[in-house]
Amino acid sequence: MANQPVYKVIFQNGSQVIEVFARQIYQSDMWGFIEVEEFVFGERSQILVDPSEEKLKNEFSGVKRSYIPLQAIIRIDEVDKEGSGKISDTGSLESNVASFPFAGVPPGQQGGEE
Numbered sequence: 481m482a483n484q485p486v487y488k489v490i491f492q493n494g495s496q497v498i499e500v501f502a503r504q505i506y507q508s509d510m511w512g513f514i515e516v517e518e519f520v521f522g523e524r525s526q527i528l529v530d531p532s533e534e535k536l537k538n539e540f541s542g543v544k545r546s547y548i549p550l551q552a553i554i555r556i557d558e559v560d561k562e563g564s565g566k567i568s569d570t571g572s573l574e575s576n577v578a579s580f581p582f583a584g585v586p587p588g589q590q591g592g593e594e
Contacts, residue, residue: 484503485503485558486501486502486503486520486558486559486560486561486562487501487502487503487505487556487557487558487559488500488501488555488556488557488558488559488563489501489502489505489514489516489548489553489555489556490553490554490555490556491548491552491553491554492552492554492570493552495569495570496567496568496569496570497554497566497567497568497569497570498536498565498566498567498568499565499566499567499568500516500519500536500540500565501519501520501521501559501562501563501565502516502517502518502519502520503517503518503520504516504517504518505517505556508547510547512549512550512551513547513548513549513550514547514548514549514550514553514556515545515546515547515548516545516546516547516548517544517545517546519540519543519546520562521533521536521537521562521564521565533564533565533566535567536565536566536567537565
């Protein structure tokens with residue numbers, strides 16, 4: 481079990497970019513989704529508590545498997561060891577890189593217009 485790989489998965493959820501570590505990732509039988517299992521969080525022996533990682537632990541506590549849409553995935557890396565997860569807000573960052581638009585709402589329309 482010492483040779484079991486750890487993956488760093490970075491994905492977008494609304495206006496947030498979430499970085500988590502997991503031991504199992506694979507393409508889902510549900511078309512268009514990646515399954516992420518066995519979430520790994522940082523050492524509990526740390527004296528300093530990261531509020532961002534604590535928020536992730538609370539959000540994913542009790543989650544057996546998470547299905548993430550392919551278009552939300554930013555990057556998946558196989559890493560040597562787990563790190564601390566992060567949640568970053570993208571709304572406050574100024575950048576000249578735009579995210580790929582999500583399907584579902586045509587440009588210029590909001591919500592239930594028919």
